[in-house]
Amino acid sequence: xxxxxxxxxxxxxxxxxxxxxxxxxxxxxxxxxxxxxxxxxxxxxxxxxxxxxxxxxxxxxxxxxxxxxxxxxxxxxxxxxxxxxxxxxxxxxxxxxxxxxxxxxxxxxx
Amino acid sequence: xxxxxxxxxxxxxxxxxxxxxxxxxxxxxxxxxxxxxxxxxxxxxxxxxxxxxxxxxxxxxxxxxxxxxxxxxxxxxxxxxxxxxxxxxxxxxxxxxxxxxxxxxxxxxx
Numbered sequence: 001x002x003x004x005x006x007x008x009x010x011x012x013x014x015x016x017x018x019x020x021x022x023x024x025x026x027x028x029x030x031x032x033x034x035x036x037x038x039x040x041x042x043x044x045x046x047x048x049x050x051x052x053x054x055x056x057x058x059x060x061x062x063x064x065x066x067x068x069x070x071x072x073x074x075x076x077x078x079x080x081x082x083x084x085x086x087x088x089x090x091x092x093x094x095x096x097x098x099x100x101x102x103x104x105x106x107x108x109x110x
Numbered sequence: 111x112x113x114x115x116x117x118x119x120x121x122x123x124x125x126x127x128x129x130x131x132x133x134x135x136x137x138x139x140x141x142x143x144x145x146x147x148x149x150x151x152x153x154x155x156x157x158x159x160x161x162x163x164x165x166x167x168x169x170x171x172x173x174x175x176x177x178x179x180x181x182x183x184x185x186x187x188x189x190x191x192x193x194x195x196x197x198x199x200x201x202x203x204x205x206x207x208x209x210x211x212x213x214x215x216x217x218x219x220x
Contacts, residue, residue: 101153
């Protein structure tokens with residue numbers, strides 16, 4: 001099992017550009033999450049999904065969108081990138097009583 | 111469930127000494143309290159967890175204690191080793207969501 005896989009690992013965006021962070025899992029998790037991690041701030045929940053076709057906002061959803069067309073994939077979309085979205089993004093799946101994280105995607109918006 | 115406080119933010123100990131990290135939470139409905147270790151450039155990984163019907167749990171050199179009345183839980187690492195150096199996060203789970211502390215950067219000095 002690959003677990004939770006995120007791509008890309010690194011990306012630099014210009015202000016106003018759009019991009020999608022990909023997340024896929026092969027552990028058959030129904031619950032999936034997107035977090036952002038900023039220095040000294042811990043992990044903040046952006047969006048989450050409890051199954052295919054169902055998504056909901058977390059603590060910091062503004063500027064982001066998600067979709068969940070399949071159990072495996074949970075992409076995070078940034079439509080108009082802003083410097084405040086410079087962060088490290090983690091996707092996670094919840095199963096067997098444990099939250100499994102991907103390796104992270106470091107995004108810089110200049 | 112949104113308020114999890116974690117202390118200290120940084121901690122340095124000599125190899126072989128013990129390290130203690132403390133967290134408090136506000137939601138009395140919380141029933142699951144995991145601890146994660148994050149090494150540089152990696153995603154967080156679960157190291158130990160505790161549920162609300164248990165007061166203490168131990169796994170080799172790490173232990174977690176929970177005081178539901180006072181709404182706090184702690185991570186204890188004994189006989190610390192250089193490879194314990196990392197950032198540690200506490201979290202609490204309420205319903206579908208996990209809320210994280212702001213992290214503790216632990217340095218074990220050889």
